[in-house]
Amino acid sequence: MPELPEVEYGRKVAASVLQGRRIVDVHVDEDPIVVDGVAAVDVERAMRGAKVSAVGRRGKHLWLELDRRPWPTFHFGMTGAFRVPAEAPLILEGGAKTPDMTWPPRFTKIRLRTDRGAELAMTNARRLGRIRLGDDPAREPPIGDLGFDPLVEMPTLAEFRRRLGHRRGVLKAVMLDQTFAAGVGNWIADEVLYQAGLDPRRRIADLDPQEQRALHRHLKGVVNKAVAVDADSRRFPKTWLFHHRWGKNADARTSEGMPIEFVTIAGRTTAWVPDRQR
């Protein structure tokens, strides 16, 4: 459940179960997603019996704020989600055609239960996710190294321009850089550049003030809108590129009938509309 809006939805799901509750039982799989010399039992020990005051998020990272240290942190990688029973996942994992409503769901890596009997699971089909422990995760790497979070700490236009001034690279690469804007991933980067009317191959240093303003406005706009609808893509505006970018069809077109091009930039498939992006 990769980008900022999907992770924010995961934060809300976890908070709905955990906030103010005590974790009475937890099972963590011994799996490569548990890293940095941490064993599954270490994560279990950190969580079992602890009371959760809040679920934090910055960019694509989540953590549990407990009444003792260390705190567990979570990253979903290319796939993954926090799940609760009887609630359909936001994104289908493992190439599923229909929502997996079994419990525990396929690809579960962590399961826990609270003093109210509520359950939460973390899934991670492709196992590129990460679980760590930290004494103050928001300030330690990797979370401490992140740039601004566009949902909760979107800079003013003046500050945004100042930060752009420190960057070289092409637009798409800068948008994907987590030390610039935390939580922007492949589809958000493309959506923002599409709405801002900017060619993803352009150099950041070549933007004029109006183009900088468009980038600022649409970054804020796309993230806020996606979060406002709980990252449910069926409720994204019909005009968004998002609805037409998947599958890499040679004849893919926007809602206005403009052809969509697919190129690789910064190592990622980039969907853009030459008729609209300069």
Add this chain to the structure above:
DNA sequence: CTCAGTGTTCAGTG
């Protein structure tokens, strides 16, 4: 059998 994918990191090059 091959390939790509809503992500990150690391080694190597310029």
Add this chain to the structure above:
DNA sequence: TCACTGAACACTGA
């Protein structure tokens, strides 16, 4: 130092 590329990680279905 910085920008950039390609590979690696890991899994699944088209």
